Amino acid sequence: MSEPTPVFDDLREESEELDHLVAELTEERWALATPAPRWSIAHQIAHLHWTDRAALLAVTDEDGFGEVVQKALKSPDSFVDEAAEEGARLAPAELLSRWREGRAALDRALRAAPQGARFPWFGPPMSAASMATGRLMETWAHGQDVADALGVVRAPTDRLRHVVRIGVRARDFAFGVRGLPVPAEEFRVEVRAPSGALWTYGPEDAPQRVTGPALDFCLLVTQRAHRADLALHAEGSDADRWLDIAQAFAGPPGTGRKAKEEPA
Structure with missing residues (x-):
């Protein structure tokens, strides 16, 4: 077993x-x-x-x-x-x-x-x-859709670490499925967990970096929110491009979500 x-x-x-x-x-x-x-x-x-x-x-x-x-x-x-x-x-x-x-x-x-x-x-x-x-x-991502439909704000948990891990590991797929060159170097990803812990991936000295809240990273890689509405920061052109195309799911590129309208 x-x-x-x-x-x-x-x-x-x-x-x-x-x-x-x-x-x-x-x-x-x-x-x-x-x-x-x-x-x-x-x-x-x-x-x-x-x-x-x-x-x-x-x-x-x-x-x-x-x-x-x-x-x-x-x-x-x-x-x-x-x-x-x-x-x-x-x-x-x-x-x-x-x-x-x-x-x-x-x-x-x-x-x-x-x-x-x-x-x-x-x-x-x-x-x-x-x-x-x-x-x-998938359960978390589709649950987000349900919560949004009901107008419910879910409290994020450290179960998000699994979603973060998939999102990080799917980086090359996100580039490849769009016919884009896959970056040769690893990125550094640092995201803050709901508990306050720092989850890190990749070399500490990598020039290409992504930082921000784990919740926002998960919303991005499951395409449940537009990048413009999230507090994620990229350093380096490849990392910046990744935040535009990231996806944690298999299959063709998703259409994603539109950015929220700016207040009048």
Whole structure:
């Protein structure tokens, strides 16, 4: 079995926090629009449920996951929206129940995964811990969309360290997916955690640097806020360019979010 790792507990806690946001919503509020175009709160939860199910198949049924990949390849530009739309048509109580059951099953499967095992995914194969980290990132990001739709300001937690780590490691992908030259040198990233700790990545003397709050970095790399609305600072032209294109998720470049309008 996998060694105990905090990311499994952190994923569970992140999911439970989002669950608390939606558990008592009326049917009308499940239909509220979120910042993602054409996606309601129900679409957001349906997407998380679908992706949890895909992750569960990847861990427990490689052939079943392969069938999911083949379906996705047949409609690469629409399969995410189609899956969310299918789930959003369920009654809210049914969707909530399925999401809870699916994420509980995934939690059990990840904790039971053999030490050192790697599982297929839409990108490179991943360990159980990496799979959980990716699920946490998505849960947090889509939870932000739900919170924004409800007008709720969530208190950030140090669970964000997992999102920061993915964002830092995805730097080269963000350049490559846009056909841009990948910087040869590592960047220095220093972000302040919600607890006040300083999380650092890369050489201390690197000339290309990014600094700021961890929450803002996570909002940037999940494309939940525009760079202009965040307190992130870049030193060096490559680091500055990265803040314009950063993404922590696989797939084509996202459209991101528009900057907030300046007050009149």
